[in-house]
Amino acid sequence: xxxxxxxxxxxxxxxxxxxxxxxxxxxxxxxxxxxxxxxxxxxxxxxxxxxxxxxxxxxxxxxxxxxxxxxxxxxxxxxxxxxxxxxxxxxxxxxxxxxxxxxxxxxxxxxxx
Amino acid sequence: xxxxxxxxxxxxxxxxxxxxxxxxxxxxxxxxxxxxxxxxxxxxxxxxxxxxxxxxxxxxxxxxxxxxxxxxxxxxxxxxxxxxxxxxxxxxxxxxxxxxxxxxxxxxxxxx
Numbered sequence: 162x163x164x165x166x167x168x169x170x171x172x173x174x175x176x177x178x179x180x181x182x183x184x185x186x187x188x189x190x191x192x193x194x195x196x197x198x199x200x201x202x203x204x205x206x207x208x209x210x211x212x213x214x215x216x217x218x219x220x221x222x223x224x225x226x227x228x229x230x231x232x233x234x235x236x237x238x239x240x241x242x243x244x245x246x247x248x249x250x251x252x253x254x255x256x257x258x259x260x261x262x263x264x265x266x267x268x269x270x271x272x273x274x
Numbered sequence: 275x276x277x278x279x280x281x282x283x284x285x286x287x288x289x290x291x292x293x294x295x296x297x298x299x300x301x302x303x304x305x306x307x308x309x310x311x312x313x314x315x316x317x318x319x320x321x322x323x324x325x326x327x328x329x330x331x332x333x334x335x336x337x338x339x340x341x342x343x344x345x346x347x348x349x350x351x352x353x354x355x356x357x358x359x360x361x362x363x364x365x366x367x368x369x370x371x372x373x374x375x376x377x378x379x380x381x382x383x384x385x386x
Contacts, residue, residue: 202359204317204376217373251316260324262307263374265316 164188167252167266174242175274181238182269184252192216193235194263195227196251204251210235211257239271247273278377280362285383286352294347294380296362304372308336308347309361311379317361320347349382357384 167184174180186193194217195207208227209217215227224240235252252266277299286292298306305324309317323329323338323345335348349356362377 202311202379204361204363206374260305260322262319262322263309263317265318267316 165252165254165264165266167250167269169269170267171270171272173272173274176242176244178242179238179240180242180271181236182250182252182271183234183236184266185234186252186254186264187233188254188256188264190254190256190264191232192255192257193229193232194253194255195235195237196253198249198251198268200248208235208237242273244273247271278362278364278375280360280377280380282378283381283383285385288352288354288384288386290352291348291350292352292382294349294360294382296345296347296377298343298345298362298364298375300364300366300375302367303340304365304367306336306338306345307363307365307374308345309363311359311361313358320360352384354384354386357382
């Protein structure tokens with residue numbers, strides 16, 4: 162059983178298109194995240210949801226819109242894709258307790274041509 | 275502001291010991307994590323320190339000094355499979371939330 166699963170794993174698309182990445186966790190965690198990891202391997206937080214409520218919204222273009230239908234799911238929709246959006250997008254979840262570690266999904270590698 | 279520094283690359287030999295350092299500057303410190311990330315894979319949790327001292331977990335240990343803003347990850351009896359990137363992350367209080375600030379990672383190459 163995969164704890165945090167995200168789809169698709171690979172996505173190749175043209176500039177200007179709209180795409181979505183889905184994430185689901187079966188750990189019963191309250192808090193979920195979207196991270197972007199670029200070619201320099203820097204992990205940058207994008208969004209965080211706690212019990213379906215947006216709690217962290219970093220400086221991210223409004224072309225990126227997260228949606229959490231329930232606390233086990235957090236999806237990411239990207240409009241008007243740009244070359245600079247090419248990266249690996251990781252979904253993660255945590256129980257939220259002080260020492261609670263993040264559990265990451267396998268990542269979704271987005272390539273914008 | 276927030277800043278996390280760790281060496282970009284390190285090389286070590288199979289069977290040896292290696293220490294990866296991490297220094298940080300942040301307000302509202304609420305714990306420090308170490309994660310391991312193999313190429314093409316997701317980060318996985320290694321250790322968590324919130325109090326000063328050493329936490330040992332098998333071949334891996336992590337140390338924290340809050341007054342110095344310093345942590346290290348110690349890897350003993352290195353194996354080839356330990357070749358990976360090691361990420362230091364500091365959790366801090368930000369308003370009502372806790373946020374993780376990530377270092378750029380240390381890429382460790384273990385040679386035979």
